Amino acid sequence: MVEPEVNLSITYDAVIIGSGAAGGMAAHVLTSHGFKVLLLEAGKKLPIEHELRSMEWPYDNRYRGELPPDRHSLSFNEYTIRRPPYGPGFEKSKHLHSYIGDSDYTKNICVDERENPYTGTNYAWVRARCLGGKTNIWGRLALRLSDYDFKAKDRDGYGENWPISYSDLAPYYDKVDLHLGIMGVKENLPHLPDGIFQRPQKLNCAEVTLKQGLQKMGRTLTQYRAGVTSEGLAHNKYRSRCYGRGACERKGGCDIHAAFDSPTGLIYPAMDTGNLTLRTNSVAREITVDPNTAKASGVRFTDAVTKKDYAAKAKVVIVAASTLESARLLLLSKSRQHPNGIGNSSGHVGHNFCEHIMGPGVYGRVKERVGKPPTLDDGRPGGFYLTRFRNLAEKHPKFIRGYGFEGGSGCSMFPPGTQAPGIGASFKEEIRKNQGAYIGMGAFGEVLSRYENYVDLDPNIKDKWGIPVLRFHYKFGDNEHGMAKDMADTAQEMFEAAGFEIVHINKRVLTEGWSIHELGTARMGSDPKTSVLNQFEQSHDLKNLFVVDGSAFVSASCQNPTWTIMTLCWRSCDYLADEFKKGNL
């Protein structure tokens, strides 16, 4: 891998802030167009295979895979009882992490909450500051959005349509599928378009039973569409095909990179072009503006370790720091020309913040599986996806938009059922006999994009590097709570239809933010008064400023966003390269 020296005396063609799904994709597309690119990442480059250790047995790990005792990760109760910032009250723990940072495999990937505080309403904000960001540990469900999402306003009158249609994105979804690899089964659903799939995994027997029960109800259960290569990628030497090595449900990623992550999938290949320069430990503080042209001129950043300040110059600035960090950076970048923050003449930066609501679901037992010899069920990236069925042909009286379920069943390394009542020989035998008999699923539903749900800068609190932090003004509304009730009801109904014994119906809504699918804080649109970006994720205010992550979303859909973030980004960067060559930026 060629890694050019960082040279801050030159003007790069483009500087990208953030190295996750969006930043990695921008680096890939622009370097392939011949751009000289500087990629800034706030965190460090971790020895990621050493962090993940995907095949380590728990008994070979000092803490059996759990968080070392001098660290603490926030629980649902703590997120509920306490208000941010989440640092105070945990002084005994050397490091404090979000709920995802609760294993020995994610502890160095997730940020320390105390170094990175935030304020306002309760929010389980998961951040990964390291090369690749959250793609190192993402859930891998790789779904396409459809015109049921892009043109949702036409169907129910709510919110705004996207400034694009599925037909604009379809060719780019295809490119992403082929470049990164995706497993799945074609289903011919208008609301969940098929991709160019590699060999799918199979369902197990309990999942097939559920699928058959749902078919009678006209609902579709399909194999987990995973952003994982099952057949390998001839053009990528950094990633292996999936070998179903098991324990994929463990929090942590894939150390052979069969599951997509931004470094091996996008950044290392981009470096091989010789066009990409990477600087880690670079905490962006401000997008700078040329006082003469009023255009973006680069980025001012602080070295995370030395705390020294630097400036990078570029002809185009691409923000890909994650939905919330990107909004924060735009708001931080105040200048004479852009007093409300760069690219924020609309006043919409930080607003229309949306995501997925989760929590409701069901847990059941398949009697036919009780007492059967153990099977290998966790050697696959996920179980199943039960696709949206609400507000497609019919209108639900209580809420608009929809939700889908993720679920799975079968044996796992740590058995289910250890929290069942009882002790002794019968308790032990019950766990053994039932270890492969449980099936569960949980819903992800669209949270409506609302102007009133927003983030702004806290006037008082600063992070470890002296940068003002985000303040949340964000709550689920009536539509979300109506939907959550329906999620629990339909989950029960579907398990009953499949003939499963219901063990537990979960009606509890998890803390805002739990889905880690935050979106919409710099939305696209055709009207510069009500949107921040145009359909190519280009600022309405500054032609050479692009925001290419989840913040560009106009609505949340109920389908997981990562694949669409990368698809939009690819399309936008193609447009950017074209405009750049024409001298229009």
Place this chain on the structure above:
Amino acid sequence: MSNTDSFNLKQDRRQWLKTTASAVSASVLPLPSMAAETTRESPAPATGQTAKTAAESNPASHFFTPAQHTMVEELSETIIPADKHSGGAKAAKVADYIEQCLRETTNDEDRALWHEGLRLVDLMSKHYTGKSFVDATPEERLSILTVLSDNEHVTELPEVRFFRELKRLTTRGYYTSKIGIHDELEYKGNRILMEYVGCDDPTPPTTS
């Protein structure tokens, strides 16, 4: 014994909290294999002020005294015993795992709860069986912990909170051990798998 409808843990504990090493009161519980009430002098409690001081004075070495460690071994074995199928919590060295967790934790409340819990369970044992927990028969031990298990929702009582922690760490330690994963569950995964077997779906796949 698992039917404790007539038994009120909150009321009964007033009695056993008064229990001393030598004074044995009649049990209200239908204990199995309680041969006869014994007036034998029980050995000194496994826990107590001496043990606590020892652990606190040298937290880097051991959290449990040898006697406490033995008691934790029997407690964990009571929750997950050896059976015909595989070894139990004792063979899986669950007590060592719990010892390490408590030795390294920064949570003083957890540490205090364990000391208090061991003391209270020993008092319960003396009240109901006339013996310390370690000297009680496996059936008697099961009876005592079943009282706590059946009352696991009564979280205001320290012995219940202790029991919940004991069960959580015992299952955690056992099912992450070699014996738990390989002997007991016969776990098949975490190895190279060329093709996931799954289940053949009899429904014809959709064609596009």
